[in-house]
Amino acid sequence: xxxxxxxxxxxxxxxxxxxxxxxxxxxxxxxxxxxxxxxxxxxxxxxxxxxxxxxxxxxxxxxxxxxxxxxxxxxxxxxxxxxxxxxxxxxxxxxxxxxxxxxxxxxxxxxxxxxxxxxxxxxxxxxxxxxxxxxxxxxxxxxxxxxxxxxxxxxxxxxxxxxxxxxxxxxxxxxxxxxxxxxxxxxxxxxxxxxxxxxxxxxxxxxxxxxxxxxxxxxxxxxxxxxxxxxxxxxxxxxxxxxxxxxxxxxxxxxxxxxxxxxxxxxxxxxxxxxxxxxxxxxxxxxxxxxxxxxxxxxxxxxxxxxxxxxxxxxxxxxxxxxxxxxxxxxxxxxxxxxxxxxxxxxxxxxxxxxxxxxxxxxxxxxxxxxxxxxxxxxxxxxxxxxxxxxxxxxxxxxxxxxxxxxxxxxxxxxxxxxxxxxxxxxxxx
Amino acid sequence: xxxxxxxxxxxxxxxxxxxxxxxxxxxxxxxxxxxxxxxxxxxxxxxxxxxxxxxxxxxxxxxxxxxxxxxxxxxxxxxxxxxxxxxxxxxxxxxxxxxxxxxxxxxxxxxxxxxxxxxxxxxxxxxxxxxxxxxxxxxxxxxxxxxxxxxxxxxxxxxxxxxxxxxxxxxxxxxxxxxxxxxxxxxxxxxxxxxxxxxxxxxxxxxxxxxxxxxxxxxxxxxxxxxxxxxxxxxxxxxxxxxxxxxxxxxxxxxxxxxxxxxxxxxxxxxxxxxxxxxxxxxxxxxxxxxxxxxxxxxxxxxxxxxxxxxxxxxxxxxxxxxxxxxxxxxxxxxxxxxxxxxxxxxxxxxxxxxxxxxxxxxxxxxxxxxxxxxxxxxxxxxxxxxxxxxxxxxxxxxxxxxxxxxxxxxxxxxxxxxxxxxxxxxxxx
Numbered sequence: 001x002x003x004x005x006x007x008x009x010x011x012x013x014x015x016x017x018x019x020x021x022x023x024x025x026x027x028x029x030x031x032x033x034x035x036x037x038x039x040x041x042x043x044x045x046x047x048x049x050x051x052x053x054x055x056x057x058x059x060x061x062x063x064x065x066x067x068x069x070x071x072x073x074x075x076x077x078x079x080x081x082x083x084x085x086x087x088x089x090x091x092x093x094x095x096x097x098x099x100x101x102x103x104x105x106x107x108x109x110x111x112x113x114x115x116x117x118x119x120x121x122x123x124x125x126x127x128x129x130x131x132x133x134x135x136x137x138x139x140x141x142x143x144x145x146x147x148x149x150x151x152x153x154x155x156x157x158x159x160x161x162x163x164x165x166x167x168x169x170x171x172x173x174x175x176x177x178x179x180x181x182x183x184x185x186x187x188x189x190x191x192x193x194x195x196x197x198x199x200x201x202x203x204x205x206x207x208x209x210x211x212x213x214x215x216x217x218x219x220x221x222x223x224x225x226x227x228x229x230x231x232x233x234x235x236x237x238x239x240x241x242x243x244x245x246x247x248x249x250x251x252x253x254x255x256x257x258x259x260x261x262x263x264x265x266x267x268x269x270x271x272x273x274x275x276x277x278x279x280x281x282x283x284x285x286x287x288x289x290x291x292x293x294x295x296x297x298x299x300x301x302x303x304x305x306x307x308x309x310x311x312x313x314x315x316x317x318x319x320x321x322x323x324x325x326x327x328x329x330x331x332x333x334x335x336x337x338x339x340x341x342x343x344x345x346x347x348x349x350x351x352x353x354x355x356x357x358x359x360x361x362x363x364x365x366x367x368x369x370x371x372x373x374x375x376x377x378x379x380x381x382x383x384x385x386x387x388x389x390x391x392x393x394x395x396x397x398x399x400x401x402x403x404x405x406x407x408x409x410x411x412x413x414x415x416x417x418x419x420x421x422x423x424x425x426x427x428x429x430x
Numbered sequence: 431x432x433x434x435x436x437x438x439x440x441x442x443x444x445x446x447x448x449x450x451x452x453x454x455x456x457x458x459x460x461x462x463x464x465x466x467x468x469x470x471x472x473x474x475x476x477x478x479x480x481x482x483x484x485x486x487x488x489x490x491x492x493x494x495x496x497x498x499x500x501x502x503x504x505x506x507x508x509x510x511x512x513x514x515x516x517x518x519x520x521x522x523x524x525x526x527x528x529x530x531x532x533x534x535x536x537x538x539x540x541x542x543x544x545x546x547x548x549x550x551x552x553x554x555x556x557x558x559x560x561x562x563x564x565x566x567x568x569x570x571x572x573x574x575x576x577x578x579x580x581x582x583x584x585x586x587x588x589x590x591x592x593x594x595x596x597x598x599x600x601x602x603x604x605x606x607x608x609x610x611x612x613x614x615x616x617x618x619x620x621x622x623x624x625x626x627x628x629x630x631x632x633x634x635x636x637x638x639x640x641x642x643x644x645x646x647x648x649x650x651x652x653x654x655x656x657x658x659x660x661x662x663x664x665x666x667x668x669x670x671x672x673x674x675x676x677x678x679x680x681x682x683x684x685x686x687x688x689x690x691x692x693x694x695x696x697x698x699x700x701x702x703x704x705x706x707x708x709x710x711x712x713x714x715x716x717x718x719x720x721x722x723x724x725x726x727x728x729x730x731x732x733x734x735x736x737x738x739x740x741x742x743x744x745x746x747x748x749x750x751x752x753x754x755x756x757x758x759x760x761x762x763x764x765x766x767x768x769x770x771x772x773x774x775x776x777x778x779x780x781x782x783x784x785x786x787x788x789x790x791x792x793x794x795x796x797x798x799x800x801x802x803x804x805x806x807x808x809x810x811x812x813x814x815x816x817x818x819x820x821x822x823x824x825x826x827x828x829x830x831x832x833x834x835x836x837x838x839x840x841x842x843x844x845x846x847x848x849x850x851x852x853x854x855x856x857x858x859x860x
Contacts (some may be wrong), residue, residue: 031777035801116822120811127803129833156605212833227661231833254856261858369851371465373557381550381854392546403559403642403847404663405835410462417833420821421799424811425682
């Protein structure tokens with residue numbers, strides 16, 4: 001047996017059959033979804049929003065069960081908070097579904113068309129990916145967010161949330177499936193894996209004849225495990241070690257505002273700054289003041305030797321720090337001699353997510369934008385804008401840290417592929 | 431250790447070090463390649479074409495060594511033919527390089543640009559993928575074809591040909607590397623794995639921090655093995671079980687010409703027809719004549735019951751036949767009752783590569799184009815046109831049978847990804 005074939009052995013035969021049946025049903029339904037009209041899909045999304053509102057009591061009851069379970073197994077308060085649903089959060093889930101219904105339908109869009117000298121008319125047309133597998137942790141809103149994005153883009157979805165949110169996810173999925181059924185669409189297009197435990201994920205990742213892509217959303221360990229085990233193509237949503245480089249020709253006030261925003265506005269996100277790089281000309285003047293401001297907002301600073309020289313008392317960064325995604329109010333700070341040193345630092349330690357330069361010098365800005373190879377590169381703006389909504393995509397299923405298929409924020413279009421439609425008048429190849 | 435970490439153990443430590451060093455050097459060189467100007471890359475391609483001409487004697491000598499080795503190990507005559515180089519084939523390799531030099535540079539193309547209400551200017555810009563790994567069999571021309579496509583698209587490449595063509599590939603790569611060196615580009619950007627044997631491939635597939643994508647070119651078994659073992663994203667170039675459906679309203683002569691062309695013009699290609707589906711109204715009239723014509727061209731026919739009824743003496747198709755890629759002068763033939771039955775047959779047995787309908791009925795043509803979910807769908811043309819050159823892409827690194835990133839013929843654009851370039855005036859997120 002192949003290396004990737006050795007997993008998934010923890011499951012009982014009954015559980016295995018249940019998982020495969022769910023995925024096979026999603027596969028079958030994907031052909032119906034791919035052909036559904038925009039009107040049908042929008043009507044279904046409207047029904048899904050209603051169903052969450054109508055099912056409120058059942059969903060919140062299921063969620064209480066999960067939260068109690070999480071307390072019993074002593075999950076961290078932060079995790080329990082992410083797990084908890086209330087009227088407000090449920091209201092946000094409903095609003096999200098309505099927002100997706102209002103977005104343009106990507107399916108059927110003609111991406112390009114041309115005519116060949118032999119008269120063949122070729123069109124490149126957007127079509128759904130097919131069946132999208134989502135493996136995620138904790139937050140039950142992911143269940144409805146992903147279900148509605150996949151539905152709008154004509155895909156069936158197979159959802160596999162964390163065991164800690166099993167009851168919540170099941171209740172949400174049941175409501176959404178009921179809505180599809182009432183709208184004449186196959187409820188199996190929103191597939192919820194009916195078995196808790198890790199073995200079900202391992203099995204899922206073997207089903208490459210049934211699932212077209214797996215999108216993992218969660219911590220580094222989850223994502224690594226999935227990449228290692230999956231036979232199905234994976235689009236990773238991994239870590240963001242984001243940098244702001246303050247150039248010698250930066251506007252000092254702008255640089256300060258951007259540094260504070262990129263670090264403090266929401267430090268637990270992947271597009272928050274983790275390392276501040278400062279040109280040596282600003283080390284003695286600009287940096288100490290900004291460090292004080294950051295510290296006043298609760299940020300712990302870990303600096304290199306030259307940063308420590310101008311801001312005595314800060315901790316020293318280890319080599320490990322430069323490549324760490326803190327997701328917290330911690331910041332590493334390095335003083336660099338040049339733009340080149342900044343670019344080299346980012347290439348060596350960064351994660352190619354989002355990186356910014358603050359400068360008034362156009363030539364250096366252009367070099368940074370060209371030579372820093374990240375999903376999003378910024379001049380004179382906060383890294384926090386790397387986000388489907390902020391970019392204007394209207395929605396987001398996540399932020400890809402991969403280079404293939406989709407890079408950066410993934411909206412509806414990134415949940416599609418294309419096919420070539422070729423019209424002839426009897427052409428044969430010579 | 432993870433399931434995918436258990437492979438690659440056959441290699442000696444020395445061989446392991448040599449493989450990793452080659453890939454690391456390619457990775458480093460990829461940053462230089464990504465920044466190279468169109469002019470630099472075209473000059474390098476010109477030098478590469480010259481280098482193959484100048485190195486002719488060495489390359490042909492190395493190839494003779496491979497061919498002798500292949501005879502000794504009793505490879506099939508077909509494989510030995512694919513392995514053999516001569517002046518003509520070397521000349522074609524040189525012409526291909528010159529053709530790629532003449533193509534537009536995809537790197538730096540602006541795919542879209544827009545302005546957000548907060549004033550941020552966003553551009554989506556094409557950039558190289560990074561390091562492309564190619565694992566292939568037999569034909570040594572793949573070495574230069576892939577090297578020049580990757581170079582033009584700003585990618586470093588790591589080439590891993592079959593052991594049977596080891597000396598040829600090494601001689602070709604050495605010539606091309608010399609050309610890069612003389613043009614001031616890093617020769618390591620064309621990495622040739624310096625170790626024969628399977629263990630090197632297994633090791634390569636573990637290096638997901640160094641290689642961005644693996645493109646396997648070869649038989650089904652090779653591709654399956656790579657998908658099972660790779661931690662790196664794979665773009666598969668797998669089989670084509672292509673169909674031509676002759677509708678009740680087909681122009682009989684056009685349908686005959688298309689069927690003959692799709693099967694016979696070059697049967698060993700992935701876009702050749704393997705199954706002919708014929709509407710029952712044409713079974714008694716059109717089909718017997720076409721079967722006779724196909725047989726006259728040496729095609730072995732395997733039909734279902736209804737085909738056999740009108741063409742006595744043909745073999746019967748087994749269930750296995752419908753999903754077999756013959757790559758030879760064999761054709762399975764089925765008589766269907768309707769367009770629906772044809773679409774169902776293709777969905778069930780096809781490989782979503784290239785499928786055609788022949789019909790004068792516009793509504794049925796539209797349904798076929800919409801409901802058959804293949805990389806290329808045709809009305810009134812031969813499936814043989816699924817090809818980078820025939821589609822007008824100017825070149826082809828292969829034909830993707832995957833849905834992610836690239837589907838169908840892959841040219842230079844499909845060897846790129848994109849990044850978001852964002853220009854601000856001090857914007858921070860609220």
